Amino acid sequence: MIASMLNLAAFKNSIAHDAPPAGVSLALQALWWDAKGDWNKAHECAQAQEDAEGNWVHAYLHRKEGDRENAGYWYRRVQKPPATVPLTEEWDVIAGALIDAA
Numbered sequence: 001m002i003a004s005m006l007n008l009a010a011f012k013n014s015i016a017h018d019a020p021p022a023g024v025s026l027a028l029q030a031l032w033w034d035a036k037g038d039w040n041k042a043h044e045c046a047q048a049q050e051d052a053e054g055n056w057v058h059a060y061l062h063r064k065e066g067d068r069e070n071a072g073y074w075y076r077r078v079q080k081p082p083a084t085v086p087l088t089e090e091w092d093v094i095a096g097a098l099i100d101a102a
Helices: 008-016 026-035 039-046 052-065 068-079 089-102
Strands: none
Touching: 008 026, 008 089, 026 039, 026 052, 026 089, 039 052, 052 068, 052 089
């Protein structure tokens, strides 16, 4: 699927495949790997995208990891308050925002 034709439902469905959709950002790849259960690969992708989108996903990943202090640092970098919603809801919010921005 072409990244510009992607929506949240299609992105979530792609998690059943062996690789993220072609052409998606590293930040979206990070969320994809996270959903596949590979936190380390997700973290690598988030770190490799050194902008607000990558930093937002980076914050989420450290929150999920349970490292509140580190997560707080990354939330501050993107000028967002630390999330308090369930992790699955935050994942959806971030993924939707990144897809809409693509």
